[in-house]
Amino acid sequence: MTTSAQPSPTPGPARPIALITGVGRSIGIGAGIARRLAASGWDVAFTYWTPYDRRMDWGAEPRAAAAIAKELTEAGARTAAIEADLSGADAPTRIFDEAEQRLGGPVTALVLSHAESVDSGLLDTTVEAFDRHFAVNSRASWLLIREYGLRFRSAPGTATGRIVALTSDHTVGNLPYGASKGALDRITLAAAHELAHLGVTANVVNPGPVDTGWMNDELRETLVRGTPLGRLGTPQDTAHLVEFLCSPEGQWINGQLLKSNGGAAS
Numbered sequence: 001m002t003t004s005a006q007p008s009p010t011p012g013p014a015r016p017i018a019l020i021t022g023v024g025r026s027i028g029i030g031a032g033i034a035r036r037l038a039a040s041g042w043d044v045a046f047t048y049w050t051p052y053d054r055r056m057d058w059g060a061e062p063r064a065a066a067a068i069a070k071e072l073t074e075a076g077a078r079t080a081a082i083e084a085d086l087s088g089a090d091a092p093t094r095i096f097d098e099a100e101q102r103l104g105g106p107v108t109a110l111v112l113s114h115a116e117s118v119d120s121g122l123l124d125t126t127v128e129a130f131d132r133h134f135a136v137n138s139r140a141s142w143l144l145i146r147e148y149g150l151r152f153r154s155a156p157g158t159a160t161g162r163i164v165a166l167t168s169d170h171t172v173g174n175l176p177y178g179a180s181k182g183a184l185d186r187i188t189l190a191a192a193h194e195l196a197h198l199g200v201t202a203n204v205v206n207p208g209p210v211d212t213g214w215m216n217d218e219l220r221e222t223l224v225r226g227t228p229l230g231r232l233g234t235p236q237d238t239a240h241l242v243e244f245l246c247s248p249e250g251q252w253i254n255g256q257l258l259k260s261n262g263g264a265a266s
Helices: 029-039 050-055 064-074 091-103 127-151 175-194 217-225 235-246
Strands: 017-021 043-048 079-083 107-112 161-166 200-206 257-259
Touching (some): 017 029, 017 127, 029 043, 029 064, 029 107, 029 235, 043 064, 043 091, 064 079, 079 091, 091 107, 107 127, 127 161, 127 175, 127 200, 161 175, 161 235, 200 235
Parallel strands (some): 017 043, 017 107, 043 079, 107 161, 161 200
């Protein structure tokens, strides 16, 4: 695991700490969530994994983590950018250790925005691809939630802890991604009950069709036609919902799979 250099923390009132996974590109949903939480009073640790972006059609964004961290710092947040391969079973413990050490406190909100997503169907998915999708999307999410649950403590009678996971209902032609996200849903919803005694809420958000550079023109036009508002989702749409779920006002929402998709047709 490597990290990018960050400015020294700025003294001031204590801010809660959010750990957000999958913040590797400035136009991504994870980055949008990080910006929103930083602006609303959170310190932010985030993970990214450049080799994944290099494998994808969009390619890696040079120095994206440093640029995102700079934005968050300018918004008033202390920031820790952590490069981590979530396919490794030891990554979650090391991520939490580093986030807590660098930001000087426990993680209050865990936002799972990472994903392994390589298109393939029932007949052409390889065992290697299937296992990697489940290692990153399902196993890593479980281990991150478990690590969070082992560390988090809130005052009796309060519900200050937050887990929010991003999911997808896309499975056709995208079997390992969709199946592993389905497992993520169940793991997160289980946390809403199993971690309730710790004062933690856990929800899943399906952000619908958000174009972060992976859509072609034909797909983009098809999805726009299938949305009542006549537009695609934006990272900001997802970020506003995550911000609410992480706020005191969002504590009554628990154990839910929320569709924030503009009414897009399935």
